Amino acid sequence: MTSAYPEIYQAWKNDPQTFWGKASALIDWYKPATKIFDPEQGPYGRWFAGAECNTCYNMLDRHIEAGRSDVPAILYDSPVSGQKARFTYSETLEQVMRLSAVMQDFDIQKGDRVLIYMPMVPQALFAMMACARLGAIHSVVFGGFSADELAARIDDATPALIIASSCGLEANKTVSYKPLLDKAIASAKHQIKHCLIHQREQCRCELITGRDHDFTELCEQAAGREVPCTSVAATDPLYILYTSGTTGKPKGVVRDNGGYMVALAWSMGALYDIHAGDIFWTASDIGWVVGHSYIVYAPLLIGATTVLFEGKPVGTPDAGTFWRVVAEHKVKVLFTAPTALRAIKREDPEGKLLHQYDLSSLEALYLAGERADPNTLEWAEQMLNRPVIDHWWQTETGWPIAGNPRGLGILPVKHGSTCVPMPGYDVQVLDDAGHPAKTGELGNIVIKLPMPPGCLPTLWQADQRFHEAYLDEFEGYYKSADAGYMDEDGYIFIMSRTDDIINVAGHRLSTGSMEEVIAGHPQVAECAVIGIADKLKGQIPCGFIVLKAGVTQAHSEIEAECVERVRDQIGPVAALRTVLTVNKLPKTRSGKILRSTMQKIADHEPWKMPATIEDPQTLDDIRDCLHQRGIGTCSEATKPAA
Template sequence: MSSRYAETYAAWRDDPVAFWGKAAEGIDWFEPATSVFNPHLGVYGRWFEGAMCNTCYNCLDRHVEAGHGDRLALVHDSPVTDSVSRFTFSEMTDRVSALAHVLRGIGVTKGDRVIIYMPMVPEAAFAMLACARLGAIHSVVFGGFAASELATRIDDAAPKVIVSASCGIEPGRVVAYKPLLDEAIDIATAKPDACLILQRQVHPCELTQGRDLDYAEQVDTALNAGQGTECIPVAATDPVYILYTSGTTGQPKGVVRDTGGHMVALKWTMEHHYGLTPGEVFWAASDVGWVVGHSYICYGPLLHGCATVMYEGKPVGTPDAGAFWRVIQDHKVAALFTAPTAFRAIKKEDPTGALIADYDLGHFRTLFLAGERSDPATIEWAQEKLDRPVIDHWWQTETGWAMSGNPVGLGAFPIKLGSPGKPMPGYDIRVLDDEGNPVPPGTLGNIVCKLPLPPSGFPTLWNAPERFLSSYMDEFPGFYATSDAGIIDEDGYVFIMARTDDIINVAGHRLSTGAMEEVIASHPDIAECAVVGKADALKGQMPLGFYVTNDGVNRDVAELEQELVKLVRARIGAVAAFKTAVPVIRLPKTRSGKVLRGTMQKIADAADYKQPAAIDDPAILTEITDALNARNLIG
């Protein structure tokens, strides 16, 4: 079908209030908005002022009331425990309502905060929805975060209750959560009234008398007694959750998500961006601790009446690089949303894509990538091996959904490799220089969004209104500063080249590390790579490359380095001054797949650094240090 993107974007641009007012018809409201948008509220205005609503009602109850209670709502697929469980909308409503009854019984009421510190289990989603049912504000903290990081979030959110589990399970290891939770509560000044603990058979824990309650015992008792709760009406402008940024540098920021705009935007995206119809199966291969997990494991699919897959495993190693194809086959997944990092891992272990042929992907239509820059080599590999559209899109924790993309539900427009598409309705994306002036098409600069942000855009930071302004609004007045750098070409396609911190200055030339990574990743022997700016006395900074080769590649290191240097010189030019590429076993990443370039840069510069709280495996930092020491490249 031909794309309706241009006319849809024009309809939003011409009348944003009418556009989002129409989108709001996809949500059930207890009371309608007195104004779709009030520009005088908050920093840049607020959406759906006066409306009363409930997120849990829209995700669950309304589907049951419409006669779809027997429709599949959630699949939990856990290769690490060799188990699969499924829940219909009716079953999920009953469990969430019972959990809400338990939470209410221990004092949780509208506006209270509840921290959820859990692995990828159904109970994590149930807890999120139970909070929303009561009008409480949840804050999910990635399971396994260090005690000090959890304590920071406890002190900021001051939760009435914490919902947690005895452990998380990863390939080859069990992560005991309870000792981390206990230590965090000891450290924190704010103390929860109670903790609900899900006991997992692999590693049960001792409960603290007077504080800890057994999750299963409490919920099963409520279920067996037929006890539940109603959905509490909240204002559309009330928070549904707080999500703290990963805190890889500095104090984490508590991004606030409002209730009404969040629902309207996510419901709209499920149909128009992802191209799903109610009853189909959507899988976001992320974690509920990240924004993707909030938007597209828990909320978006359920708002739209789709089934959602919650996967407790890895793209490789559980058991092999065919894991994703097995999940798609077994659960008839129509669309998969994951990080490019996952596909680079699959490509590294199965470079020919041989394992794909072992599975029936007949229901699978579209692959969506986001979270890290999608290099053209990875997209081309996925396109070739899957023979399906591979759609890159770009968004942030602060926005909650895609800022730019290629909306297959409106009919996809032509893909440009390396670009996460064009601005989505709601986003007026510009590129400015450091003085705030517009730059010509194709010129590298600061990516910003003209205010107001659309529905689901964060209205503030929790308990930090001044930091909200200084971090996002003050640098370019009238715009939201994304802290991403890139270009918009003459056809309106957005290219995100790097975080602004990753733009390096080589002898006065502003250069994108992302552009260099794109070139290096195009080499057939390279699985993944990263480029950082290393301090240089003469030129200010010099690019330093790190790379991981595909499995089975056994090349002379010096020879491969010269090939990469020549490739960058040929594609970008001598101005890049790219001369050094270091082989490493792995790249350090957060558990959501973001490469920790800033930490790698600090190691190379012999600068002090704090171990990132979200790092997947701290041992990788030692590997990076050893690789640099072997080349005398530190300091």
């Protein structure tokens, strides 16, 4: 099959406004745009200026009006609680309508902010859609975030209402959210008058009289109330999402209504080959952009069914849980993070659990969130015998920058590449001086302005900060802060964050390329490489490896073999002499390895415990491991900064 991608990408490049004007037909509008793109608005222009719409209407009402009220919208599967639920489009609308009515009773109006602090439960999705229905702006904060981080987001977004759950559930523990919420509200400068608390039976909490209200009780009382959709400008904010790992004042990415809907709806068909009635599962969390875009908004915008999963790739109960969900719910496309796949591979390297399930419904596996090393990708291809597609995007863009557009006809797969740019993205590679890099040469990956629909128009109440963070370094371009290269076919290779490019005796080296080589060792489940300070060479690389389950070979032998692999495949210039074995790598809850924090520990620099860390103990283990090898010390400078 010949792919239509080259022709479609060229059509966008020839006439972007006509391209996106046609794509906007995927969405129902109350009022059409007066300008498809207005360059005079915002820091770089705004899409669908003058148009009016409602995102909740496009997700629910219009599908019901088209006779699809009994089609499943949400399939809830929670191995940590043992609960499952199915909500049709009409049942979902009923729940959203009830919550919208309750929010109206608290005087929530268009433009008000609502903070959502909930785990992966259907009520969280109802809350997001209820905000969209009323024209309110939601800000989802990952359930279980620390009180300090939550307080910072309360002060930045200044919400009129907080909707929270009493607890979240992990594989072996219950995390009580209410004490964290109470502490955050007490320390925040912005005053919170009302909280809606969704009580979970696993851990009910005490409600503060006058401020806290029972979510379920009020929603039941609102049964049968009709709440019409509020018309908002296409350029009005739909939500604020704070980027992970921020320090100091949080950085709130703003997402608009109109452009976001158009981009997501287009991507579902063109990139994922998902259409109305298909079952789509994004194994992520609503605290992250992946969850916003491809658990909640995109599937329902096109009338598909979304799987809402509350669990982990391993431990709930085992490394076969993903395949059980695919088989049970007849999932057509699964989208997860490479780190989830590596965890499954580590526990079940031969795929014994995978082969217990009927995966005949599954057509493709998509990966994003962190670089997919070729070794893991090849393992998944062998196990599944289906396309395994790595693609690249960011919180800021809201939808993929580059990928393999299966819906347009799949392109040849190149392991290690996120494939080609999507329409809307003019991706280029520049050196540090802003000059075009040569084909195959490592550089700064940037996107020529304007950004396409769906991308952030700015940061929440921080236009100047938006300029400084993304636009000022390379004039006329958005700085992705990712480093990589493009090959002769226009394929994009993301190697690392620009912060992870290390300078060894004047040679710019990607830690990602070294990780790729180390990951190819047959005993290594996953790895990370950081650059640490060196008086002679400026920086030298240091590798960390996690071994597969059941490995009996001596760790020192494996470490030496990894060093030799890098020397053979990259060369002595890489100067990798140290590889350390650890039980787990420090990661955020979305699966990103905390390389910069690891580097600070190794370089004796003050560091702050990241708000999004999955397991704080892993950083202590890294520090101890470095200390045992004489690389880091347990001095005051390597302890978390106050």
